Each structure stands twice: as C-alpha cells, then as structure tokens.
Amino acid sequence: MTEADLVRKTAIRVCQAMEQCADELTTLDSTAGDGDLGINLLTGLRVLHGSLSSGELAKATEIPELVSGAGRLIAEHAASTFGTLLSQGVIAAGKALAGPDVAHGNRLNTGFRAALDMIKRRGKAEPGEGTMVDALEPAVRAIEAATDSAPGNDPFSVLKAACEAARVGAEATRSMRSTKGRARWSGTQGEGSVDPGALAVVYLLEAMAENPTD
C-alpha cells in the first residue's frame, strides 16, 4: 500500500466514523448554536467518501493533491461555519504538504500546524473562546511535541496523543463563554456543555488515529 493509499483509507474511515457522531453533534449544536453542524458536515463527508472510494480522489496518487482535493469537496458541500473552517484548514494543510521542504517525518505536524493557523485566521478565533480551536490547538501542540522528540514516529500513535489533548481541550470549553459563531449569542444556554465544534474535532481525530490497516 502506498502512503497516499493509507491517507485515503484513513480519510474514508473518518467519513464512516462521523456517521455515528452526527446526531450527537446536531443535538449539542441545537442547544448552543443553530442545530446544523452534524447534518451539514455529514452531507459534505458523504460526498467526500464517494469521491475517495470511486471518484476523482480515488485516483489521486500524491498526498498533497489528495488532502487539498478533500478540503475543496468539504468547502463545496459543507459550507456551514464548522464545515467552512474545517475545509479551509484541510486545504491549507494540503498546500503546506506540497511545499518543497517538508521532511518525511515532519508531514503530520506541518499539515496540522498549517490547518490550525488557517482556522484561527479565518475564524478570527483564539484559544479560550469556546470553539474548535480549543480542541485543535492542544492537539497540534501534542503532535509537534511527539514528532519533535522522535521524527518519523508512527503517525497513528502521534495522533492518539493528539486525541487525548483534544479531548482535554474540548472538555475545558464547558466552562468557557462562547464569543464566536452562533454559540456566542446563547452563552448561558450553552454553558456547561461541550462546544460542538470542539467535540467534532475530537471525533475527527479519533477516527484518524485508528490505523485503517489494523
């Protein structure tokens, strides 16, 4: 199996796993936001799944091309707030991975760092505001710490460390007052519950962290 195949299989696994989480995210989002997060994300990921298994992206042989293409499909078919941020992050990761100086053992942190930076820029969000950034930023730090200590680490164990960090970060959004997105208007109603965007990041990472060849 080529590395591109491994990335493709992982992406398919993510699409499948999110089918199970969409209802929970939608319910959570109708308390804190507007109740469309799960549905729109799922719509986009179903299109992505189709493309990865039998469409354009089934043929992609290079990782950057595969990642950017996935981001563009999400942008097109899941243009909700979360979907837009996710798609811009994924597209940025694809671009960064296409860069000339990306060392082999550095791809995971290069991609994730680019994604995080773009999501923060597009969403004008910083940690502490009760958003997906509160899960993603600690996850990216965990990825950087793991790859710095041992470049070329098994990517799936690095991602497992990222999941734990993301989970802790998402839990912390329970006590934050949202200042971004639709949740910012319902700061009291959403209080005490996890930000749905942060939880979605956790679920996405958990699905990515499972080696699809196991």
Added chain:
Amino acid sequence: MGMKNIMNNPEHYVDETLAGIYSAHSNRYTAADGNLRALVRATKNGLPQVAVVTGGGSGHLPVFLGYVGEGLLSGCAVGSVFASPPASTIETVARAAHSGKGVLFLYGNYQGDVMNFEMAEEALIEDGIACTSVVVADDVASAPSERSHDRRGIAGLALAYKVAGAAAAAGQTLDEVAAITRHALNSTRSLGVALGPCVIPASGKPTFEIAEDEMEIGMGIHGEQGIQRTKLKPAREITKELATRILEDGPYATGDQVAVLLNSLGATPLEELYIMYGDLERELSAAGVSIERCWIGRYACSMEMAGASLTLMRLDSSILGLLDADSYSPLVQFGQ
C-alpha cells in the same frame, strides 16, 4: 404535536424549492453557469450598475433570493438549510451579476456567511473587480449595543436590500451605494418574538422546544436563544415590549419618521400582524415617532416558525426616496 410538512424527500428540500422557483419565474431568474444555487436576474438592465449580491442559508424565504429583482438585488448565492453557501457559489453569482461598476456584498452577520463572503470577495478583488461588503446586524436581542457588530442580521435585511437595490438602480457608484446602505442600517433595529419552532427537514428535528403557553422575546431565526421567555402575552403587551426595546436601543427621538416592517416568521398569519400593527401605531405615536411607510407580511421567515418581528428604520429624505423607488420581485412586495 408533531409537525407536518409537504415535501418529497428532505434531502432534496432546497433543490426542489429552487427548481420550482426557476420554472415558475423563468422570465425573471436564471442559474449562473448552470448552478441552481447561483441565482441571478434573467435580464440585466440596459446601463451598467453596481451589482448588489446577497446569499445565505435556505429556509428563510423570501430571504434571501426573493429579493433578487428589478430595483432590488442582482443575484443570490443559495446555501443548504441554515448553512452558508460556499465561497465558490458566491463568486459565481458575483461574476455573473457584475456589469462593470463593482459588486456590493450585502448579507446577514453569521460567521459561516461572513467567512465565505470574505473568501469570495478576496478572489474577485484578485481579479481586479471592485468589491465592498455591508453586513447586516440589526437584531437588538443578539448582543448589547456596545457589541452591536456582533448582532445577527434578521428582517432588517429586507429594508437594506430595498435601499441598496434602489441606489444601484439609480446609477450610484459602489462607494455611494455602500454608504447609503450603511447609513440606513445605522438607524435600523429589529426584534422578534417566537411562539413555536420550525423543523429542519434533513434532521426532522425542531429548532427549539417551547411550551404551548409560552413565548420568547428575541429568539433568533435559527432558534438561537432569546432574552426572555414568559407565558404568552396579549398582542398589545408583546408589541409594546418589542417597540420599547427597539426605541431604547436605536437612535430614535420624538419627531422622527420611521419605516416599519412587521414581519411574520412563517406561520403567524396576517391577521395577527395587523392586530399588532394597530397596537404599534399607538405605541409609536405615544413616543412621538410617526410611521411614514409600513410593510406587513412575510419578509424574513424561518420556514413554519411561529412568531413575528418588528423592524424600524429612521427615515430622512435620501432613504425615503430609495424606499419609494419602483421595484419588483415575484416573491416579495414593496408596494405602498
């Protein structure tokens, strides 16, 4: 009590709505680049004019696409229910609508929309097309006045569309159209009351829960939490509450003239809006504010959500002239 809706397949809700609109009004609307979600006027005016482009999630008709028409908007990017259209669709609409005098993006303040419109604007500017954005944030319930830029855009969109569309049709430049629209919005405030939810077709779930005998002041059009939930009150008390909060928040003073938009959120009938209007006129006249123009009906809805919203726009001669200008859309009336 369960909700009943007329549809074929919840997943085709938006596209089947659009298909109906295109076939009913084929002389008015066309799909740019064959993309059904990129709706533009079928015919451009003879002279180049500023293209006023909007967009947003579906489920709010006549917002957003119903305001595309003569003397109104040039095009609209249509998203899925309650979700922003992608930047690529906004770009397609703007390129098709552009006639050489620039593009004004005019849309409601929701983060998904803001991001996608910003991305589309960046792409057009890179290609040398002049663009400006005006973001509508008129809902006083959604943030205090010191954070008014955080407010949601609701029915005030309708009046903003009318002002911008008329200014564009009158041949004003991009900067002028943007300036008069901002000026009109500075003195525009809205507030709504919700009595019952709508159901999101794809999930089959209501946007919020509320007891049979309750109402909520300030609830958003996607079911975002409002500012006060109480037992259902008589029309005159509801109207007084909406009017009082708007008058306190906005730049209104004795002697002012205003335009009123009294809007059904979907299920509330005209009868109830007119009951409210009678009460409203008494309230405003007691405050020394006179209603110069009023529009009453479904202008910004949330499918079958029950409730109403009130919008006031303070008038001066420049705004009044634009509100009175001729306009036509098959989905919405601005007659006097």
